[in-house]
Amino acid sequence: MTEKELLKAAVDARNQAYVPYSNFPVGAAAVSGTNDVFTGCNIENASYGLSNCAERTAIFKAVSEGNQNVQTLAVVADTDDPVSPCGACRQVLSEFLAPSAKVILGNMKGDMKIVTVHELLPGAFQAEDFQDE
Ligand SMILES: O=c1ccn([C@H]2C[C@H](O)[C@@H](CO)O2)c(=O)[nH]1
Numbered sequence: 769m770t771e772k773e774l775l776k777a778a779v780d781a782r783n784q785a786y787v788p789y790s791n792f793p794v795g796a797a798a799v800s801g802t803n804d805v806f807t808g809c810n811i812e813n814a815s816y817g818l819s820n821c822a823e824r825t826a827i828f829k830a831v832s833e834g835n836q837n838v839q840t841l842a843v844v845a846d847t848d849d850p851v852s853p854c855g856a857c858r859q860v861l862s863e864f865l866a867p868s869a870k871v872i873l874g875n876m877k878g879d880m881k882i883v884t885v886h887e888l889l890p891g892a893f894q895a896e897d898f899q900d901e
């Protein structure tokens with residue numbers, strides 16, 4: 769799947785966003801190690817803090833269907849510059865994407881920026897920091 773195709777999948781997922789509070793729909797698409805694509809949107813809640821971002825929805829869908837290694841993740845929103853994932857999502861990305869994995873950031877104008885997970889969150893908290901081995 770090309771970067772453009774993956775962004776298109778994220779744009780389609782964005783149409784499913786449940787955003788009555790922010791009116792800021794976001795879409796994401798995660799490619800698994802076996803090249804399956806899992807899409808996600810942000811899903812908000814009347815108890816605001818329970819809202820889930822598009823990136824985490826997509827990653828959690830991948831994991832819940834047996835894909836713990838996400839290769840590439842695309843995210844898109846209607847921002848001036850390519851959308852910038854929140855800190856919580858950066859941490860979750862670092863759990864399921866390799867440090868060098870590609871994250872494709874986009875907006876509705878078609879701007880695109882490709883970064884690595886490490887660039888998004890250098891020094892991410894890791895299981896190795898507290899587990900044996
Ligand atoms: O990268 C981002 C940034 C924000 N949001 C969501 C959270 C909330 O629903 C809305 C406004 O912050 O956008 C995402 O889904 N992804």
Ligand SMILES: [Zn+2]
Nearest residue numbers: 821853854857
């Ligand atoms: Zn987030």
